[in-house]
Amino acid sequence: AQSVTQPDIHITVSEGASLELRCNYSYGATPYLFWYVQSPGQGLQLLLKYFSGDTLVQGIKGFEAEFKRSQSSFNLRKPSVHWSDAAEYFCAVAASNFGNEKLTFGTGTRLTIIP
Amino acid sequence: DTAVSQTPKYLVTQMGNDKSIKCEQNLGHDTMYWYKQDSKKFLKIMFSYNNKELIINETVPNRFSPKSPDKAHLNLHINSLELGDSAVYFCASSQGPQTGELFFGEGSRLTVL
Numbered sequence: 006a007q008s009v010t011q012p013d014i015h016i017t018v019s020e021g022a023s024l025e026l027r028c029n030y031s032y033g034a035t036p037y038l039f040w041y042v043q044s045p046g047q048g049l050q051l052l053l054k055y056f057s058g059d060t061l062v063q064g065i066k067g068f069e070a071e072f073k074r075s076q077s078s079f080n081l082r083k084p085s086v087h088w089s090d091a092a093e094y095f096c097a098v099a100a101s102n103f104g105n106e107k108l109t110f111g112t113g114t115r116l117t118i119i120p
Numbered sequence: 121d122t123a124v125s126q127t128p129k130y131l132v133t134q135m136g137n138d139k140s141i142k143c144e145q146n147l148g149h150d151t152m153y154w155y156k157q158d159s160k161k162f163l164k165i166m167f168s169y170n171n172k173e174l175i176i177n178e179t180v181p182n183r184f185s186p187k188s189p190d191k192a193h194l195n196l197h198i199n200s201l202e203l204g205d206s207a208v209y210f211c212a213s214s215q216g217p218q219t220g221e222l223f224f225g226e227g228s229r230l231t232v233l
Contacts, residue, residue: 037220048124048210048224049163056220093161099220107176108222110163
């Protein structure tokens with residue numbers, strides 16, 4: 006069965022600084038990988054996804070993520086954060102033969118932005 | 121127009137009661153889901169329906185009964201509520217199982233006293 010680890014429970018970043026959120030997955034074959042964002046009191050919104058092809062994927066709101074098979078990682082990055090990026094970020098993995106039906110989420114990383 | 125809407129947003133109730141949460145999506149999607157998010161923010165799938173048919177039931181106690189009257193609606197009924205049922209319940213939808221994007225509702229926070 007697949008699993009996801011987000012090693013950082015909480016990260017604090019200054020506005021305008023760069024950001025990297027870590028995600029490691031465990032899955033025997035090529036996974037489908039996702040990053041979702043949850044703003045306070047809201048549901049989750051998809052930031053980006055990786056299915057195949059180019060290992061650097063671009064998402065909404067200026068985010069990108071890089072799939073590194075050798076490290077079983079799919080880290081999320083943003084070159085310059087904005088106060089509105091403060092939220093909870095979830096990495097998720099799905100078995101490629103099931104897709105959404107077997108989506109497994111990590112426990113999330115809470116991002117705080119300081120002025 | 122809200123794409124995936126859930127009601128109620130908040131539920132406070134006593135142990136042993138029965139409660140329902142309703143979900144509707146206006147995206148024309150075929151697949152709908154219920155997820156449970158616990159106090160540690162861990163998000164776990166409970167059920168998945170595709171075109172009104174149950175596809176996934178992830179070892180959820182049978183006190184939880186989903187019902188899909190049509191593909192735009194997926195309701196969750198919970199009998200004999202227990203303290204451990206306190207959580208935020210999210211409804212979601214997708215165009216299909218291989219699309220890779222779930223659209224989530226805003227969640228329904230259930231508190232069992």
